[in-house]
Amino acid sequence: MAEHLFAEIDNDIAEIERVTALIETFGECHKxxxxxxxxxxxxFDELLTNIISYGFVEGTxxxxxxxxxxxxxxxxxxxIDDGAAFDPLSAPPPDLxxxxxxxxxxxxxxxxxxxxxxxxxxxxxxGRNHFKMVKKVPGELAK
Numbered sequence: 001m002a003e004h005l006f007a008e009i010d011n012d013i014a015e016i017e018r019v020t021a022l023i024e025t026f027g028e029c030h031k032x033x034x035x036x037x038x039x040x041x042x043x044f045d046e047l048l049t050n051i052i053s054y055g056f057v058e059g060t061x062x063x064x065x066x067x068x069x070x071x072x073x074x075x076x077x078x079x080i081d082d083g084a085a086f087d088p089l090s091a092p093p094p095d096l097x098x099x100x101x102x103x104x105x106x107x108x109x110x111x112x113x114x115x116x117x118x119x120x121x122x123x124x125x126x127g128r129n130h131f132k133m134v135k136k137v138p139g140e141l142a143k
Contacts (some may be wrong), residue, residue: 006065010064
C-alpha cells in the first residue's frame, strides 16, 4: 500500500465504516502499532460523525475528502469538507471535574482527539473546513 491513502466519501454515516476499514488496512500494511491505528480510527469516527450529522443541510449530498500520509516518523491525517464552518478547536475543554450530570453536552470527542494526537489544526479555506491531525510514529517503525 502507498505511503498515502486518499478517499472521497459521501456525507453518509454508513461511509464511516469504509474509512475505518481503510485506516485498519493502511496500519497493517505499514506495521503501525495497534494503539496508533485505534486512536486514528476513533478520531476519524468522531470527526466524521459530527461533520455528517451537523455540517450539512439534511437531504443534501456532499463529498468529504479524507487522507492519511506516512511521512517519516509522522502519521498525518486530514479531513476536508464543504459543510458549515465550525472550528472544533475553539470549544473550551470539558470540565472533567464536574459530575457527569452537571457537564455540558459535547466536547468529549475533541478532548479525546487532542489527548491522543501530537498535533491538531483547523482552518477554513475557500469555503471548506480542513481538520488536520498528526501522530508521531515510534522511530524504529518509521524507517
